[in-house]
Amino acid sequence: MPDTLSADVVVIGSGICGALAARKLAQAGASVLMLEAGPRVSRAQLVHNFRRSARKSDLVAAYPYSPLAPHPDYQPADNGYLVQAGPYPYKPEYLRVVGGTSWHWAAQAWRLMPNDFRLASLYGVGRDWPIGYDDLEPHYFEAETIMGVSGPIDNGSPRTRPFPMDPVEPSWLEQRFRDRLAPEFHMITNTTARNSRSYDGRPACCGNNNCMPICPIDAQYHGGLAAESAERSGVRLIPQAVVYQLEHDAAGRIVAARYYDWDKVSHRVTAKSFVLAANAIETPKLLFLSASGKYPDGLANRSGTLGRHLMDHPSSAITFEVDEPLWPGRGPVSPCSIQQFRDGDFRADHAGFRVDLSNGSRVASIAADLIKAGVSGTDLDARIRHRAAREVSIKNVLEQLPDPDNRVTLSDRKDALGLPTPRLSYSFDDYVHRGMAAAKQVYTRIAERMGGTNIRFSPDGQYSNNQHITGTLSMGHDPATSVTDAVGRAHDHANLWMVGTGVMPTVATCNSTLTAVALALRSVDAMLKSA
Incomplete structure (x- = not known):
């Protein structure tokens, strides 16, 4: 040794x-x-x-994997490193x-x-x-x-000193949502560890729009x-x-x-x-x-x-088409949010949440959807342009209460070094479900304010997570x-x-x-x- x-x-x-x-x-x-x-x-x-x-939306595809230090991977299939004990994966x-x-x-x-x-x-x-x-x-x-960190003054938390930087400049998408949702909803530029100017030897954000899975210039x-x-x-x-x-x-x-x-x-x-x-x-x-x-x-x-008390931020979402071309896909992928539902007396009854507007480009997913539907030729080009200019997605970041039954233990499965892999037990309570119902009402109102059509909600009870373990x-x-x-x-x-x-x-x-x-x-x- x-x-x-x-x-x-x-x-x-x-x-x-x-x-x-x-x-x-x-x-x-x-x-x-x-x-x-x-x-x-x-x-x-x-x-x-x-x-x-080929999997641009896969957060881990660009990163090396070794069975000697395995991490979870779900595409093209779950590698099984995390053993799911349920009832919810x-x-x-x-x-x-x-x-x-x-x-x-x-x-x-x-x-x-x-x-x-x-x-x-x-x-x-x-x-x-x-x-x-x-x-x-x-x-x-x-x-x-x-x-x-760059951020706006009205960010919801008291400060004794200003942010190191002003916020990243808002995209047209963000500006239009902010203007059209006011005064019912107050949308602000997100507070981020992303440069709005040169800082610490790193450049300002230039709008590559692939902050996840990797910022190509280290602006963040x-x-x-x-x-x-x-x-x-x-x-x-x-x-x-x-x-x-x-x-x-x-x-x-x-x-x-x-x-x-x-x-x-x-x-x-x-x-x-x-x-x-x-x-x-x-x-x-x-x-x-x-x-x-x-x-x-x-x-x-x-x-x-x-x-015990394993938590994340479960999310639901709404996708719809706005009644004007806004062309998401330029600038940070998560540029702005609505903060007014993070705190209040309602938290005695249901989860608080933040509402985030996605600025990810919709071109690839829309093109795949239309091709699968059999659309081709000049019609395909026209319909991609129309939908990609108007289709947006909004999700929530919702709190989850600590539950001792949501937990990490050791599984009976071993990795390449002979070490047991993690076993996860996980579920959602009514506090989360009631919060999701409140968020859905907010989504509906936002879609109405933006002239939304072709509206699709996440299936009830099927929540994504945000990697906030x-x-x-x-x-x-x-x-x-x-x-x-x-x-x-x-x-x-x-x-x-x-x-x-x-x-x-x-x-x-x-x-x-x-x-x-x-x-x-x-x-x-x-x-x-x-x-």
Whole structure:
């Protein structure tokens, strides 16, 4: 076996949260080793892969896959990495590569609203956070400055300082929706980690319209950039290092991590502190794999809540044709949204939600639909032009309450290294269904305001997800009901920290990445104070 490696801090996972936590630790003088199960990737190769791919809408098609560090893949068929226990399939599309899943995100960087931290106290549902908005506000700004966030003043969350950048200029589609829906609906440009001007050596958005699965010019921030900045700050990054076990001493302190390289050779790494940043599915998987005689149910699981309260943002949608040509497909794919349904007394009864307008080009899907229907020749050309200029899609980003039965456990299936794969149990409650019904009423009214025809709704009860895997490592004051404390330290292990969306007790109504990064930066402050 190779010699044991050592560092002050070992960070497991090189996604945006792990990489920025590692970067901050290294800048404070710590020696940091970051382990990543997947391979290194480059933007140039990913863009090449995307342009050659026949599946342009597939978020993972451009990214390398290895059975030694598998990730979920559903096209052309489900690879079965995630075992579905039901009753509803949950199919996240996360990556295991250097930089993690934010390589293929839409870069939306909303803050939570103050009331999101007090859902149980205010509305009698869900859980309260062990911290409030004011506790996180300085770290929100720290994250926004690193990532380069642009946004409008009226963004729904209080600020002590302005955004680093003004919003990206609105497209004609956005302008017309905003003007025609007012004053009934207030549509604003999205807050995003996307440059509206040159920032941090990266160019402004030039409207390529393939933000997902890859921005071809790095106008939007992502975990690959975070990993590069971590290495420039002195972090040592080892890719293709699949961590399969954490070791602990008699007092419960973590003393080492074991990983396989891609030659299936085992290595051992020691450190003073360990940070888990794999994601909200892979992190509980590792903690379950690390079960011992002292901790038979897995590490950090005295409460029995490890892996529980799995949440995402379920979505429904409406597609219709507007009564004027608006030509979606120029600029960011998710440019603007309606925020007024994110919070209110109604949350005691049904889920809050945000309404997002899609700006993705409709040409390919419309052409395929018409060809399948037998349309050809000049008629095909004319009908593609007509529909592609007018067809739009709107979806919601809807909150889901923490449910202990929605969970991650280990399956009986093994991967190529002989490690059990994750097993997911997932369902939706009436709180979600009632929220979807409220959203459908909003969709109907929007379509009416826009002169909508050829209206199609998502089938009732069939919801997509948004890849915002949240809640399986929930923070809280009480060790009997939570995995980590208010700064992300495991209740059961004094030198084990967790960063990422998993520590969020509730999912609220906005994309989770910015909040997760802010929490990670806050955790590093606590680590440095406790050192």
